[in-house]
Amino acid sequence: MSFDSILPEDISGYSGHLIFTTKKESPKKCKKLILHEDIFEHHSTVIRGIMIQKLNLDFEDEILILGIDPGQRIGLSVFYYGQEIESSFHLSVEDLIFHIIQILSGLRAKRKIIKIGNGNMEIAKKIVSMLNLNFCSSFELEFVDESRTSLKIKNFNQRGKRDMLSAKYISQRNGFRHSILPLSITG
CATH class of the missing domain: 3.30.420 (Nucleotidyltransferase; domain 5)
Structure with a gap:
């Protein structure tokens, strides 16, 4: 899976579809789909499912x-x-x-x-x-x-x-x- 590594201040302007970050570094307002580190408490299959669900790829x-x-x-x-x-x-x-x-x-x-x-x-x-x-x-x-x-x-x-x-x-x-x-x- 390809990904970009960006700084917290660049999250709002990022052109990608999905952002993984910590709650501490997450912007207060953002139109992008953001998943926080607590998602990794789930099984990898559940994480894949949540990503598909959140991205709503029709x-x-x-x-x-x-x-x-x-x-x-x-x-x-x-x-x-x-x-x-x-x-x-x-x-x-x-x-x-x-x-x-x-x-x-x-x-x-x-x-x-x-x-x-x-x-x-x-x-x-x-x-x-x-x-x-x-x-x-x-x-x-x-x-x-x-x-x-x-x-x-x-x-x-x-x-x-x-x-x-x-x-x-x-x-x-x-x-x-x-x-x-x-x-x-x-x-």
């Missing part, structure tokens, strides 16, 4: 979609405003749930949709159950057909590449959608 609707490929290695693909902001894999359901909760709670969206492949329903149901227990907000859930999402990749599954690609394809498919209300609301 992307699609304010929708957050998480595609999950359940299995021995769990692939995850995150789309926000129509842009993929993360592609990763996780080795445990617990690690995945903690990570997903950071993303769901860190990014605001009109709709939060979690799409899970149906290839390993035991792990898929465990993911849904743990999310419902640990995330205190509603989200939409879809189980989607994950057939033909795993591509043949040389050297088998190099660093989880196949799982991440499968999660990306899953995030783009449709399945039967239903809303999940947190247990804190439903009891």
Whole structure:
């Protein structure tokens, strides 16, 4: 990512789109989009999402979609405003749930949709159950057909590449959608 380094007194006249600075060095009035150092308390995926949201680059609707490929290695693909902001894999359901909760709670969206492949329903149901227990907000859930999402990749599954690609394809498919209300609301 390219960037310019400028002095605090040059912020108001800067021609760029986004400025990172400290609250102390931030001008009182400025028409530019300014993000302060406290944004770095968030996960890098949330930071990317906040930047896309603040820049408002005329992307699609304010929708957050998480595609999950359940299995021995769990692939995850995150789309926000129509842009993929993360592609990763996780080795445990617990690690995945903690990570997903950071993303769901860190990014605001009109709709939060979690799409899970149906290839390993035991792990898929465990993911849904743990999310419902640990995330205190509603989200939409879809189980989607994950057939033909795993591509043949040389050297088998190099660093989880196949799982991440499968999660990306899953995030783009449709399945039967239903809303999940947190247990804190439903009891």
